[in-house]
Amino acid sequence: MSTGESLRAALDRLLEGVPPRQAARAVERLMASYRGPTPTGAPVLRDRADAAAYAAYRMPATYEAVGAALAALRAAVPDWAPASHVDLGGGTGAAGWAVAAAWPEGERATTVLDWAEPALALGRELARDAACQALRGARWQRQALAAGPALPEGTDLVTVSYVLGELDAGGRRAVVDAAARAQVVVLVEPGTPEGYLRVREARERLVAAGLRVVAPCPHSDACPVVPGADWCHFAARVARSSLHRRVKGGSLPYEDEKFSYVVAARWQAPAAAGRVVRRPRIAKGQVLLELCTPDGLRRETVTKRLGPVYRAARDTGWGDAWPP
Known part of the structure; x- marks a missing residue:
């Protein structure tokens, strides 16, 4: 069973105990929180029901979006693999599953930092079904992010996925600056104009901190997109289980997750020509x-x-x- 299939199976088992109406109401609130432009002042996930609804609604899409960004990283530096991974604001751990799929072999120290204890508890529970030892043995640690999380010394890879929209401007800067201490940073936001602007701002801070852009940009110079006229984003195809479709209120067996992202490294990596x-x-x-x-x-x-x-x-x- 692949990592993605293992994740979907774990989510199916999780949703068996959640009443669909309750999950749907939680999903509606989560959609407003994660897609809206207004940052929150408290954890979005309040209890296990919220965490379960979030996992059903967001984990498959986050897994595919982060996986697409990691694929671009691996295409640029196929011989590199992280020995340590920190997922900032990782919630229920979707990015950790994507990293496990990208590098299923070898030892890796994995740490998930988040301020929502219900998400961490659920993520730890889901990870027990993972085939990757690095994910099963991950550390799930509660930590506020807005003041700047502390990274373990010598962290190779940091992922920051669908987090910056929950923070105010100061919190976003603190998280990006903390991530910039790693060797490689993978940052993903919704593929909306607002999400793109957050990625653009983070990209500028990462470059100012001495990192070089690996993907998607073929350079580390200023982004040529004119804000307000267009935005840079991509799409990842997401397979949906029957339970996932029921919670989301859709009938198609798939959906396209629109996302914006940047991958930056502390060393110069081969960039795509375009x-x-x-x-x-x-x-x-x-x-x-x-x-x-x-x-x-x-x-x-x-x-x-x-x-x-x-x-x-x-x-x-x-x-x-x-x-x-």
Whole structure:
């Protein structure tokens, strides 16, 4: 069983004991909290029912979004693997599951820091079903984030996923500055204009702290996107279980999670020559690509007469490096 399948099975077992109406009401409140622009002054997850609803609503999507960011990292530095991982604001541990899927082998010290005890307790419970020893043996530690969490010395990888929107401006700066002490930072936010702006601000602080952007940007210079006119985001396909569909109120067996992200490293990593920043448009005999490059945003039309380049373009997806 893959890590993703193991996570979905654990969530199915979890939801068996939660009344659907109660979970649905909690999901509606969580949607407003996590997607809205207003930061909260207290943990969003108040009790086990909230934590269970959050796990059903957010864990599969967070797992896929973080997994996509980690895939970009692994494509850039395939020989690197973290010996230690800290998940800041990790809640029920979705990012830890994504890291376990990316690097299933080897020893790794994993620590999840969050201010919501119900989320930590549930995350610890879910992790017992993980195949990865690093996740089963993770430390789940309660800690407020807004003042700047303390990282273990020499942390290799820090993940910060869907956290910054819960914090005010000072808290966001403190979390990003703490994360910047690691060797590699993977930061993910919702793929909304507000989420993108939070990622953009974090990216600038990470670069100012001496890190270099690995993905999605092909450079560490200023982002060429004009705020208010557009925003940089990507999509990850999320498989939904029958219980997950019931809680979410949908019928499709999948959904697309829109997310913005940045991966930055304390060392120089090979950068992609360009990144596809919109879903490619395939027309008769041509593929239209929207690209971010070291020279800024541009459009490229790949025609059928280019042979193997055209075939590669047809196989290229939103968020992929270009050329492959």
